[in-house]
Amino acid sequence: MSALVAIEGLRVRHGAQTVLDDVDLRIAKGEIVTVLGPNGSGKTTLMRAILGAVPLAGGRITHAPRLRIGYVPQKLALSPSLPLSVSRFLSLPTRRSVRACRAALAEADVAGLETREIASLSGGQLQRVLLARALLGDPQLLILDEPTTGLDQPGAAEFYRRIETLRAARGCAVLMVSHDLHVVMSASDRVICLNGHICCSGSPQAVASAPEYRALFGTGTGGALALYRHSHDHSHDHGCDHDHGHSDGADPGGGAGHAHGAPARPSAQETRRGVVR
């Protein structure tokens, strides 16, 4: 089966600075790929390159024929001088029916916002409206650039669960940028660790224990603490990493990561169900 997007030897420059170098990446139908990396590591640039928004200094990006991409940008510079309701926004540039809009908003978990002005939405609401708009195009590939910016941790965990549900229901592939590996772990099939080039990639567990990943993100944060333990408990044997206890509760990975494709529900998140709206 051919890939939705195939990137080979990609190189992107901004002025004199080489932002991306020698990046190879293939995204297959229906898989969830998460891109991690520090600020300025070229994550957004990679997403924009896939959209065709940046000139390539080298390499190739091939799309499957007539690929439908839904895109949720990292940020949107909305001008308050533009009076635009959510439902009108959803209908740009293609007119959508009232029913389709309502369904998409419900699917993105922001039902009932149709008549609000987009400039008046909170950051989290806007992200979800953007997701709804992306869904209306029935995408084969959803590109989400830090979709959980401005969400608290339970909110972010809930958001990623929703993405998994979406993938299961629609079969669309998802390429997303995130900063918190421990939150996306259970929802990702594959993780790419980016820092100008691809440092390491593979299953979330493999990346979490990779020395390249730890060199980039350190081991000092709460989320990384579990990873630190993980890397000492197991010497890179990812088949059995569900045995150790994650007592801090902040790690929704909870040993679910070994089950790609058959996502298990982490118990730490179960207890939070229903908190968000």
Place this chain on the structure above:
Amino acid sequence: MIAGLLDDFMIRATLAGLGVAFAAAPLGCFVVWRRMAYFGDATAHAALLGVALSLALSLPVLAGVLAVALGMALTVSLLSGQHQGTDSLLGVLSHGALAIGLVAVSFVSGVRVDLSAYLFGDILSVRPADIAVIWGGAILVAGLIAWRWSVLLLATLGEDLARAGGVDPRREQLVLTLTLAITVAVAIKVVGALLIGAMLIIPAAAARFLARSPEAMAVIAALMAAVSVLAGLRGAMLFDTPAGPSIVTAATLLFALAGLAGRLRG
């Protein structure tokens, strides 16, 4: 009969003014939404250079203004695509174009040119042929904007968002660049190079107080601009004031009124 009507200079002025209002208002909405105020000014000020060029080469003023305005608009459009935060650069271009235009006109003019006619407009002297040009340009501008309306809106919200939706934001930027140059070329006779920016911004900003959708904002802006033209010309007659500045004064008063009305409505 029509020809007889057009004998009256007030009627000619009114028709010319309404034509400019019709083009400037919807375009002005995009200028406001995209924070392109300096873009409009730079293009309008460059028109003065076009005037000087036409006089020097004995070309029709319209052709020179259109060519130079288009060149300036394209330059600005290219520059702002390359850099973030080009505000000061646009400011330099805008004021620089004005100064260079003034210097250039002084070189070629002699006694032939009434400079203030190009700076502040000379609406009371429009001829029937001018009206035809103004309305031709206005219909072209309004038609282009109406045709591209949805994609222009999308490109205004975000370039990458537009790209993901299969829209090329550079093409839409080009549409705005082109319509801006045409608007400047047809408006210079009516409000002058210095006040074209005002006719773009003020009606649109006033409409923002009252509008609940982008379409409503464009329509209300056009109405506001039309009322400004009528009231401004009437005021110019009554108080014997220059017509172009009187129109912009009327627009500014309308802006204040709309602001009050918007406040009261909540």
